[in-house]
Amino acid sequence: MTARYENPADPAGSPELVIDVRNLSKSFGSKKVVDDVSLSVRRGEIYGFLGPNGSGKTTCIRLMCGLLTPDSGSGACLGFDIVRESERIKRRVGYMTQRFSFWEDLTIRENLEFVARLFEMKERKAAVDRALENLGLHGRSNQLTGTLSGGWKQHLALAACMLHAPDLLLLDEPTAGVDPTARRDFWEELHRLAAQGISVLVSTHYMDEAERCHKLAYIAYGKLLVKGTAREIVASQRLHTLSVSGDELNALSARLEGAPGVEQTVMFGSALHVSGRDEQALRRAVAAVAGQRRVQDAETSLEDVFIYMMRHSRDNFEAAR
Template sequence: MQHGSPNGSPNGSLNGTPAIDVHNLNKHFGDKHVVNDVTLQVAHGEIFGFLGPNGSGKTTSIRLMCGLLTPDSGSGTCLGYDIVRESAQIKRNVGYMTQRFSFWEDMTIRENLDFVARIYQMRERKEKVDRALENLGLKTRADQLTGALSGGWKQRLALAACMLHEPKLLLLDEPTAGVDPTARRDFWEELHRLAAQGISVLVSTHYMDEAERCHKLAYIAYGKLLAQGTAQQVIDSQDLATWSIHGERLTELSEQLRKTPGVDQTVVFGSALHVSGHDHAALEKAIRQTTSGMPVRIEPIETGLEDVFIYMMSRSADNYGKAA
């Protein structure tokens, strides 16, 4: 059953206040500026995707927003609490799922959840563990050793542990890395179910299909937030026209087009070559002249999210890579 939609409206703000509202966050590690003037808002009940290449500042930004790290400058609130002065209150209301699976493999699913509940001194511990097992579909596997679980089931266990204390906000750091497509789909079904209950989700991901399932997105590179909004708003912000070319020897054609005025980007997608540019007329002229007489099929297509992210990634490396 489909739970929620990236096109559906989230539940909005509680009393007009976003779940996350941060302004001009900065963080240095030594002489490296890893988070550079990041400003964003996440509404209650919203799934907000955080995208960018490895080392772009995603994880550090997430930790700043939930009070796990203190910014060098900037301000903001998370769930109405100040991210600098009230980090302890934030942590009590946030579920944080890291990239690394960190549960005991020689314990059962139930034992792992019970152990987490004991650490946090939760009241009604058994009831909370039972509810987490039920909600995440883990009940029939509750007594199975964690070490014997597949990646998808380990992922469910990690999410169940995040949800034990009934947080109002989930921070998920590349939670589906290394998980098969079916498990990833099921995981996102669960995220939309939680969002429909008013829980906010900030999730970092490398997968374009996951990005398209978010209510809103932000793209960060070299610590700078380059674009944010709905998937369509992010696509529109770059004003790229794109053509698709089908035929043989696409790699050679890609290299040739890349040197042609009017062409800003060429990317091979399977049996098709996507060619993008800002000057729509110059782009079409370049493609038609270069492919004239060649046994290829050309057609204009809608610019996709992946076209845009590849473009932003290459331009951010050119603009900020050396400085970083």
């Protein structure tokens, strides 16, 4: 795909903030789904949101962009107040949900034309033609949507998001259920958009996708626990990791659980990753039970950290059940 979108955003990647929110909170009934979140996103930045299912990622994204009204907190998105000027924000945002929501008995072109009418676009045909060309859909424009593969449906959903030339994209687990090649193509497209000054907020569970974001935020049960680049987030947890290879690694993992210095054991293919913050205690614990197995220093990965943070996050929704 070779996209060049016409967009009023500065293609040079201005450092200005497109989102700047402070102390956002939101409850549904007795559950506080977002709890005192502050965050900023720059123009042309791809910002990834990580966290367990039900952690408040999607609600947080919607609050930041004026799609939901916070119970408390304040901020601006695209220069507009997220509470008082939410309608002005919505006109400049493209939103792609995890659930595919187009009409499968219409063609690709017919679906895009319908979306263009919803946006009340004046030059609908030109906008649809441009979207078809930009996302590599022109040759399939008359194909019924219901016959598309998951990857091509994803192309259609992104094309619909881009019809009105938004400055900001909100993507809610956009590549769930899509094959690796289609996911790679999708992320290459996101980086092309970011290079043109379009900002992207995306929630994902895929670690390879998270590592392709410029910045990340980890949210668990409504709380923003850490934010920064992937490298900064890994460093913030101060975990040391050893990789153990050999026989009966499941049994070894069970023996290491709860040992002094061992805070986590995770199988990665044919190796066992053992992590902890006290490096010397970790080495002693592994050496005591490793036997003839091979033990190597390993670079702590974002996935190691993600699993560690999930296991150490307190579910503050339990009291509301």
